Amino acid sequence: MTNEDKKRRDFIKKMAGLGVLGLAAAAGIIGGRYLKTDKLRLRPPGAVDEDDFLALCIKCGQCLQVCPYDSIILEDLEGGAGVGTAYIEPRERGCYLCEAFPCILACPSGALDHEKAEIKYVHMGMAVIADESACLALYNKPVPDSAIDRIYEHTKVLTDEERETKKIEDIPNPSEKRELQVELLKKLEKFRGKQCTICADLCPYHPDPTLAIGMVAKNGGYIPEIREACVGCGACVELCPTDVLKIIPRATYQEIYKKA
Known part of the structure; x- marks a missing residue:
C-alpha cells in the first residue's frame, strides 16, 4: 500500500x-x-x-x-x-x-x-509589496473615508443602520465577537484624514507587531517593510486602502526575501 x-x-x-x-x-x-x-x-x-x-x-x-x-x-x-x-x-x-x-x-x-x-x-504565508506605487504613505496622502467605510461592510456583527451611518451603537451585554470587531473599527476610525500607516499600526502580530511589519522612509515618504516575523495573516491586506499588499499562502520569509 x-x-x-x-x-x-x-x-x-x-x-x-x-x-x-x-x-x-x-x-x-x-x-x-x-x-x-x-x-x-x-x-x-x-x-x-x-x-x-x-x-x-x-x-x-x-x-x-x-x-x-x-x-x-x-x-x-x-x-x-x-x-x-x-x-x-x-x-x-x-x-x-x-x-x-x-x-x-x-x-x-x-x-x-x-x-x-x-x-x-x-505560519499562514508571507506578505509582499505588490504595488509600491499605490502606497498613500509614499506620497504623504491622507486616508480617504471610503477606505475605512469599506471595512464597515466587512463587519458582520453590525446592524444595517450602523453600516449605513458608520456610527456604532452602544448595546447592553455585547458578545465578545461584537466587542472585538467594534474595537477594530474604533482603531481604524482614528486614521480618517490622517497619514496612512494602517498596515503597520494595526498589524495583529503579538507581542510586537514591529517584528512583522514597519514603515521605512523612501523618497520623502514612507512604505511598508515586511519583516521576518510576518505570519501572513492578511490583516494588512484587508485594511490597506489601495491594494499595496498581497499574501502568498504558505510562503516563507526566506523564500521571498532571502533568495540568492
Whole structure:
C-alpha cells in the first residue's frame, strides 16, 4: 500500500458517520488523486501541509463558527476540487490572530493542528509589496473615508443602520465577537484624514507587531517593510486602502526575501 493510498483510506475512515457532506467529500478522492483548489488558498492558523489539509478537512465549518472576526469562509463550487474546505480571503477579511486561536481548538479532524495553537507556531504565508506605487504613505496622502467605510461592510456583527451611518451603537451585554470587531473599527476610525500607516499600526502580530511589519522612509515618504516575523495573516491586506499588499499562502520569509 502506497503512502497516498494509506492517506486516502484513513481519510475515508474519518468520513464514516458524517452523513451526505462527508460521503460526498470522501467520494471525490476515491478516484486516485487529492482534491485541490484551482489556486493555493490562505488557510486558517495551524493548518497542516496542503495535501494533508485537503485530506483531513471534513468541511464541518466549526472553525468558521468560532472565529471572532468572521475571517474564515468555506470554498464554494467555483473552487473546484477543494469545495467545502476552510480558507481566508484577506481582502474581504483578514485573520486577526486571536490569542486563544479558537479555530484551531475547534477543529475535530487535525486539519488545524492543536499543537500549533500559539503564535510562535503560526505560519499562514508571507506578505509582499505588490504595488509600491499605490502606497498613500509614499506620497504623504491622507486616508480617504471610503477606505475605512469599506471595512464597515466587512463587519458582520453590525446592524444595517450602523453600516449605513458608520456610527456604532452602544448595546447592553455585547458578545465578545461584537466587542472585538467594534474595537477594530474604533482603531481604524482614528486614521480618517490622517497619514496612512494602517498596515503597520494595526498589524495583529503579538507581542510586537514591529517584528512583522514597519514603515521605512523612501523618497520623502514612507512604505511598508515586511519583516521576518510576518505570519501572513492578511490583516494588512484587508485594511490597506489601495491594494499595496498581497499574501502568498504558505510562503516563507526566506523564500521571498532571502533568495540568492
